Amino acid sequence: MLSRTVFFSALFLLLPLLSGASANVVDRSVAVVNDDTITLSEVNEFGQPLFKKVADEVPADRREAALQEARLAVIDKLIEKKLIVQEAKKFGLLVNDQEVETAFQRILANSKTTEEQFRKDIAAEGMSEKQYREGLREQILSSKLINHEVRTKVVIADSAVRDYYNTHYITVAEGGEYYLKQIGCIWGTATPSGATPSQEEAKQKIEKAHALATKGKDFKELAKEYSDLPSATEGGDLGHFQQDEMAPFIRDAVIHLKPGEVSPIVEHDNAYHFFKLVSHQQGQAVAQEPFDEVKEQIREKLYQQALEQRFKDWLTSIREKAYIKVL
Template identity: 30%
Template sequence: MSNAIQAGLRLTLTVAMLSLPAAPVPAEETARQLNCAVVNGAPISREECNGELERLKRSRSVRLFSPALLKEIQQEALDNLIRRELIYQESRKGGIGVAATAVDEELARLKTRFANEMEFSSALSSLHVSEASLRNIVERGIAVRTYIDRQFAGQSTVTDEEKKGYYRSHPDTFKRPLQVRISHILVRTGGMTGKARAEAEKKIEGIREKVGKGESFDALARAYSECGSKEQGGDLGFFRRGEMARVVEDAVMDLKVGETSGIVEDRFGLHLIRLTDRKPEQVIAYEAAEGKISEYLKQEKAMEKANRYAGDLRKKARVEINPAEM
């Protein structure tokens, strides 16, 4: 699903910090200068352009970008955002509203990728994105998806030949890699030295001894862990290779289900990690994947139609581009 609009809908948290002009200018002029484009009167901010540019750069396999390639990607980023804005405006004209509960649910799903609320807030802060801004991004994304589903998805059909062809030509997509489910108990040590560090080490060692004596890992996590996952008995869910910190992966991959690691240290602190489940690598049969393949290909066709529609909209739209902000 790599087309422009679908890519633009992904929640991209990577945005650049706003660098304000050196000399004071009127507020209205400042706002205008901070936009890389205006579409039918609606601004596309430099933050949005930089975020989309960063997403596109990360999707490329190259590390160093020539001036020509960078210019090409900048143009692609801007085109993506203009198309997305045009579709969003059409969704508003079509009376599509987004319930606050739908936004809440989407944000809640996003937050599950973080160990706790503190880490989520820290990630937003490091990227200079407020939760209010993120909420707006989510709301607009839901509106655009809803519009595309209503206007184009129903017009798209997928044949058996197309589904089977996709399955045959994407074998790696239908390999389910080894997954492990882990729980942990965390004692934070961030920046600690001396007596505070010694206390943290004593605490995790005491918990390790309790685990060794057969006490419930779930109960110990709820009682002692300093991670938000303590509410779930320390459960962090399933992970594939490469999705965990290297020290954590090294500690758990050779464990048997039900075994607990020794004390593991990473940037968050000191951990005890238990392997609670293991799903071996397997190939997903066509019959099991058929429904998802059909839905995926329908979405691809819908996005292609939406892209063409957005192209037609742009021909009639008032689009002002600010080259200084590209």
């Protein structure tokens, strides 16, 4: 459940409340949401990071207006939070302490840190563990509500996946074009990571990537992980080439390949390379990736887009039905 709530935690700003509201401030209501109120202390606590950022970064002559705008934005997010909690209560949705503990331990495991270090980290942000856990409880509750009211109602049809694929993954190749992908490992010069590998290190790296590619591992992901070339950010995509447009060392490596095959490793200048021939067609539709390899990625992308839109529509509908007044 938590792995899919990251998107929503960012969307809702359901973050743990931060300490720091002044004890000398007389609390008062700043907004009414149905039968609940939002207090000044809630706004100060929830908005503390944003207010600090504005105070630190906005010039003095615009600071007051920027702070007022930030306060209104914080109040609006707190209104959303109140509405979500109210809706959850309508359906009898609750979060027990064990669910919070399980989520907390999962976060520790994913961040590869200890409880002690985690407490120090959040303390540095002005936050206690209790406050963090309460924020986590709200995230879990929101996720349950979203499962109940939004997520279960989103279905991505196979036809939508195919339409997206045909629009974004299909191109028409000119006569005799080769569509190539590449992975390259360099030595003797700095890589994008800042390291300067030796020739032996580059050779070991390319051989590992090549072995994985020949076993059918996703070439795009391998390129992003192993390639030191600029094309790595594009998943190794080199694009389409006529045979006479290719450098000789590339042409010799791919000329005898069949679509889908991976070339041997070749050495050129201070780098080892190998290539994947995605397609070699003449005036036909060319798939950048096989449909079966990307259909679930497409489905997930479309699902997230539909989920976000449905949530926005759902939240708009409950706002329209609610009594909301900013004081």
